[in-house]
Amino acid sequence: MALMPMPLDAMSELSDEALLRACAGGDRQAVRVLTERLTPRVLGFAARMLGDRSEAEDVAQEAMLRLWQIAPKWRQGEARVTTWLYRVVSNLCTDRLRARGRGVPLEHAGEPADGAPSVLACLAERERVAALEAALANLPARQRQAVVLRHMEGCSNPEIARVMEISVEAVESLTARGKRSLAATLAARRAELGYDDDD
Amino acid sequence: MNEDAKNEDVNQDVTASGLAEVERLLRLAARERPLPDPVLVQRILADADAVLCAAAGPAPPVAPVAPAHPWRPRRLRLRRARARVAQPGQSARSGRRAGGLSLIGGWPALAGLASAALVGVWIGYAMPAPAARPAGAPGTGQDSGLSAFMPTYDDILAGG
Numbered sequence: 001m002a003l004m005p006m007p008l009d010a011m012s013e014l015s016d017e018a019l020l021r022a023c024a025g026g027d028r029q030a031v032r033v034l035t036e037r038l039t040p041r042v043l044g045f046a047a048r049m050l051g052d053r054s055e056a057e058d059v060a061q062e063a064m065l066r067l068w069q070i071a072p073k074w075r076q077g078e079a080r081v082t083t084w085l086y087r088v089v090s091n092l093c094t095d096r097l098r099a100r101g102r103g104v105p106l107e108h109a110g111e112p113a114d115g116a117p118s119v120l121a122c123l124a125e126r127e128r129v130a131a132l133e134a135a136l137a138n139l140p141a142r143q144r145q146a147v148v149l150r151h152m153e154g155c156s157n158p159e160i161a162r163v164m165e166i167s168v169e170a171v172e173s174l175t176a177r178g179k180r181s182l183a184a185t186l187a188a189r190r191a192e193l194g195y196d197d198d199d
Numbered sequence: 200m201n202e203d204a205k206n207e208d209v210n211q212d213v214t215a216s217g218l219a220e221v222e223r224l225l226r227l228a229a230r231e232r233p234l235p236d237p238v239l240v241q242r243i244l245a246d247a248d249a250v251l252c253a254a255a256g257p258a259p260p261v262a263p264v265a266p267a268h269p270w271r272p273r274r275l276r277l278r279r280a281r282a283r284v285a286q287p288g289q290s291a292r293s294g295r296r297a298g299g300l301s302l303i304g305g306w307p308a309l310a311g312l313a314s315a316a317l318v319g320v321w322i323g324y325a326m327p328a329p330a331a332r333p334a335g336a337p338g339t340g341q342d343s344g345l346s347a348f349m350p351t352y353d354d355i356l357a358g359g
Contacts, residue, residue: 023247044233065250068251
């Protein structure tokens with residue numbers, strides 16, 4: 001079944017679900033728009049979960065492949081595409097973290113991703129963000145997942161609960177514990193990160 | 200206020216400001232979302248093509264694009280066509296070759312030209328015998344039989 005091609009601008013205004021329906025019909029423009037829209041989110045989430053760009057790319061490709069495979073069977077209104085994708089990425093990352101048998105070593109984590117555009121003007125701020133990402137990579141996987149989804153991917157607590165298949169209260173508990181742990185790690189490095197100079 | 204209570208207050212204060220700082224840094228870090236590598240995007244699109252588009256049928260033929268400025272002198276259009284064909288990283292020679300190739304219609308047209316040239320050479324080399332002319336054709340010296348139906352000079356005079 002081939003759909004009538006739409007202008008690219010009009011297509012970029014469609015919802016993820018509508019685009020996925022068009023993808024299932026073999027619309028290549030919809031495939032491209034959805035790829036460009038979702039890949040950065042999937043890759044960013046995977047990179048923060050795994051702390052490894054190369055592995056994150058593999059996960060992103062695998063998650064998107066599963067999206068293409070599910071597209072013809074996608075039932076409208078059951079779940080948001082992003083929620084479904086985050087769940088797939090979570091499971092793939094969990095499998096890889098289990099296979100590693102340990103967390104990401106601190107010295108390998110927290111470097112800004114290759115090619116990421118810098119929005120930080122101040123070097124001290126960059127160091128602080130790098131320290132935060134390093135601490136994030138050292139959190140327990142579930143806490144990290146909840147914090148990243150809530151504060152970096154902008155998901156709501158109910159959405160995170162659906163992704164992680166836990167209650168909203170459990171999400172709140174995980175994010176709170178994760179943030180306290182991050183604050184404690186940063187507090188231990190106050191002088192090194194120049195916070196004492198700010199006082 | 201005893202020392203323990205004071206310490207607890209300080210810890211509370213540090214925790215509250217620390218949490219605020221963590222949230223601020225998380226917002227900054229969220230802006231640094233990694234950009235997907237073009238190679239990764241191509242891999243994902245190829246997967247989609249294999250899974251979705253292959254099942255839905257072959258790609259629709261691309262309609263020929265009319266020149267944006269048909270009144271522009273041909274030489275200028277040709278020069279621009281060559282410039283479009285030449286990609287970064289290609290040598291100037293390969294760019295010119297690709298440009299020339301595109302002017303005659305690409306590889307399929309070149310293959311057609313080469314085939315025609317080979318057939319020409321073969322015909323010249325093999326020199327096949329001329330085809331026999333049909334009986335009665337001009338130059339064969341044979342009567343085709345049509346003269347029986349033509350009026351003679353005497354008939355014309357008698358009818359005169």
